[in-house]
Amino acid sequence: MAQIYTQLEGLDETAAVSTIMHAPGEIIGPETTLGQAAAVVDRLQHSTLLVAADGKVVGTFTLHDLTSAFRSGVSPDEPVHRCMSRQVMTVQETATLAAAAKMMATHSISHLPVLNADGKLVGLVNGHDFRRLSIAAIKAQAAQVRKLEKALEDTLAALAAVLEQRDPYTAGHQKHVSMLAVSIGKELDFDSGRLHALSLAAIVHDLGKIQIPAEILTKPERLNAAEFALVRQHPMIAYNILKTIDFPWPIADIVVQHHETMDGSGYPFGLKGEQILPEARVLMVADIVESMSSDRPYRPALGIDAAIAEIIHLRGSRLDGEVVDACVRVLRRGEYSPFLLEVLPYPD
Numbered sequence: 503m504a505q506i507y508t509q510l511e512g513l514d515e516t517a518a519v520s521t522i523m524h525a526p527g528e529i530i531g532p533e534t535t536l537g538q539a540a541a542v543v544d545r546l547q548h549s550t551l552l553v554a555a556d557g558k559v560v561g562t563f564t565l566h567d568l569t570s571a572f573r574s575g576v577s578p579d580e581p582v583h584r585c586m587s588r589q590v591m592t593v594q595e596t597a598t599l600a601a602a603a604k605m606m607a608t609h610s611i612s613h614l615p616v617l618n619a620d621g622k623l624v625g626l627v628n629g630h631d632f633r634r635l636s637i638a639a640i641k642a643q644a645a646q647v648r649k650l651e652k653a654l655e656d657t658l659a660a661l662a663a664v665l666e667q668r669d670p671y672t673a674g675h676q677k678h679v680s681m682l683a684v685s686i687g688k689e690l691d692f693d694s695g696r697l698h699a700l701s702l703a704a705i706v707h708d709l710g711k712i713q714i715p716a717e718i719l720t721k722p723e724r725l726n727a728a729e730f731a732l733v734r735q736h737p738m739i740a741y742n743i744l745k746t747i748d749f750p751w752p753i754a755d756i757v758v759q760h761h762e763t764m765d766g767s768g769y770p771f772g773l774k775g776e777q778i779l780p781e782a783r784v785l786m787v788a789d790i791v792e793s794m795s796s797d798r799p800y801r802p803a804l805g806i807d808a809a810i811a812e813i814i815h816l817r818g819s820r821l822d823g824e825v826v827d828a829c830v831r832v833l834r835r836g837e838y839s840p841f842l843l844e845v846l847p848y849p850d
């Protein structure tokens with residue numbers, strides 16, 4: 503019983519049996535002789551034959567019926583209606599898949615004849631029919647989920663683009679951080695779900711800057727204390743926007759933690775070490791490297807070598823040692839360059 507119900511997974515159980523049934527195939531008439539029936543059983547290798555007259559199912563004739571007829575000396579020239587079973591479970595073509603599955607499971611039927619409103623045989627349904635359609639339905643659902651995920655990714659990329667239009671100095675910043683963060687994540691053997699979460703979180707990690715005045719974001723000199731206090735609000739602002747979206751991953755939590763540091767000197771919460779999500783630890787290293795290796799309003803790019811020196815300097819204090827080591831390996835292999843990124847298309 504459980505097996506047939508498992509096969510319903512992904513199917514609309516209220517759909518009609520007619521949506522999955524197959525053609526009845528070879529059937530025999532009640533006047534077919536036992537000898538002819540034996541030949542059909544042998545040729546089809548079916549243990550059960552349907553017996554129909556004028557399109558109506560009148561019985562079933564099984565291998566068991568055949569052997570017991572021959573054992574009791576019935577002539578091969580006798581018609582099957584003398585030995586067939588007249589009790590046949592059938593289902594209407596409008597019956598639901600759930601009803602048909604239950605009938606098959608309860609009565610241990612492998613093939614269920616399907617009848618139309620006039621009682622005529624229009625098809626057969628078996629376990630294979632359930633399985634075949636169930637697999638198709640699950641595939642269709644997976645495609646739909648992928649489509650929704652893509653829409654979500656596009657929406658986040660659009661949000662990122664809105665922010666970057668206000669602040670040309672950070673144009674491309676989030677995309678570059680995302681690419682570097684994913685490279686570091688791969689180096690750390692993150693699984694595909696974690697890599698996906700990391701890539702999405704990185705693409706919007708500075709989203710909170712949308713509420714910071716553009717004059718402050720583009721100020722050509724270092725910020726004063728009051729301005730910096732305002733900029734420090736951006737992880738929390740992003741969190742409040744992103745927490746309203748029901749992501750399958752902790753995107754809002756990763757984003758709010760991207761300025762936390764391993765020694766607890768970061769913001770907004772002053773979290774320490776293991777309290778910080780691994781994705782956020784990767785994001786903070788990628789963020790530092792990207793910022794240092796590109797132009798800022800208040801200074802030109804410092805370059806990859808300076809970025810490597812800086813993260814090594816902060817290794818074990820503010821930054822996670824393993825993440826720094828993984829990032830340095832990625833950078834030394836030449837897999838990241840802000841210049842190259844300008845011409846490389848962003849991978850899907």
Ligand SMILES: [Fe+2]
Nearest residue numbers: 707708760761
């Ligand atoms: Fe940030």
Ligand SMILES: [Fe+2]
Nearest residue numbers: 675707708789
């Ligand atoms: Fe950033």
